[in-house]
Amino acid sequence: MELNKTSIKGLYLTTEGKAWHKSAKREIPASTNGKVRFNGKLYDLQKIMIETKPKAPKRPVKKSVFVRELHKLGYRKTKITGLFITNAGLCYNSVSKRSLAIRKGKTAINGKNYNVAKIVLDTFCKIPIRNGQISFKNGNDKDFYFENLDYKSTIKQLPPNETDLLQCIRFYFEIDKKLTTSNILFKCYLNEIAVKRNFIFLYKDNDFILFLEWLKPFGTNQSKAEISKTHNYSTINGTNAINKYLTMLVNECMQDFENGKLKVKEFKPKPPTKNQKLKDLQKSVNEMGLSVKIPLRKSSTKELLDKFKTHLK
Template sequence: MNKDQLIEKGFKATKYKNIWINENIEVLNAVKNRILKVNDKGYFVFDGKRINSYKLALEVFKKQPMRKGQTEIINCNEKYTANNIQYKNTVKVEPPKYEDLMKCIKKRFKEVQFNVGANTVVFKMFVYELAKVSLIDKTNKEYELFEYYLKSKVSKFKACKEKNYRAITGINIINSYLNKVVEFHLKK
């Protein structure tokens, strides 16, 4: 196959000569015109070297350089694809301060002049209303997790479990959206 045919079939060139990869993490040797076998840990062999196909997909499709560390699947219900993997993130995203969220609530809802308990349904309802008017991308699956957490009576951990996210990944997603909501409303 020539280069144009490979691109048409969804393959992209990698930093390895004659090795192409698609979003389903199928690795193709363009010289031999065959899909290389990837083992259950994500490795394939090329020129006598073991190469991690997941890290290669992150480099090609998400422009994240190959590095040491483990990769993980983002949504456990789906298979490994370039859009459903990431490097394991051990960095914890801290939630916004309760006081900052209350400032946002009181600023937006003038009638609220008292503090609402942080883990109450009423508090989550106010935060959800703030999130609806914030300029945040609401079209991706990560926002679905955040919205589910705010609309339900469950903890962050339980929301992650019910939406099939690993705990640290899901909690980081929720906290990052909470931070975006605070950032948006405190700027106004």
């Protein structure tokens, strides 16, 4: 049922001119003298009908002639507000109604620059571009025709696993058995290995500086993503570069190990406990012929429980 809103809150008129209580969802019958009672008050129905304007019928929204003309010329709407583009990369601003220039593969609209090749692929090939590389098949980087564009996603370079990294460190150092890659000493060891092997002087590529920055043991402690951003690399490309050189370092160490040039060192021995130190001291005292009894430290509750559990096994 179509209702017309009146100037009285909650009171509506039907298309037949009858009063309608919207909250109660019912018709309000008029009296013989044309009055209706609503919320305890009497209102002149005829007067309400005169004051209330009926709703204009909704007309179907037609696509503007302007947009249809753009479609005839081969333009298609993009995900960017106001931007239309052809499959050859011609750009048009539907708001300002003007063609847009392309400079260095980008066009500007709404105060931002957009990669034309990406928009063409997204609009006409339904390829959402995230990380990857777009190449031009004919070698002309100004030819944005959709069939001339080739997109390849960037392959993610995984870092070496933690086991291999720690084993490489054990080729050079006796480390704590509980050492992990999150430990602050991890990069100290790794940096020393890179220096000893002259690895830090082997490469001159631009992306090698990212690896050196990440390798600093007491640097800014930035993540791989943060280092990438600092050096104007995308997160995936920068991370790939760091992981690439880290993998190369590990592979070199592993190769030397397989060739017998390196050996795995033992873990650091556990430091003696307080009781062990006291026992060693007592032994020294006994060897000196002194009749001194050194009291041992009492075992903690946790130590007693551990001994009890060991006894139960």
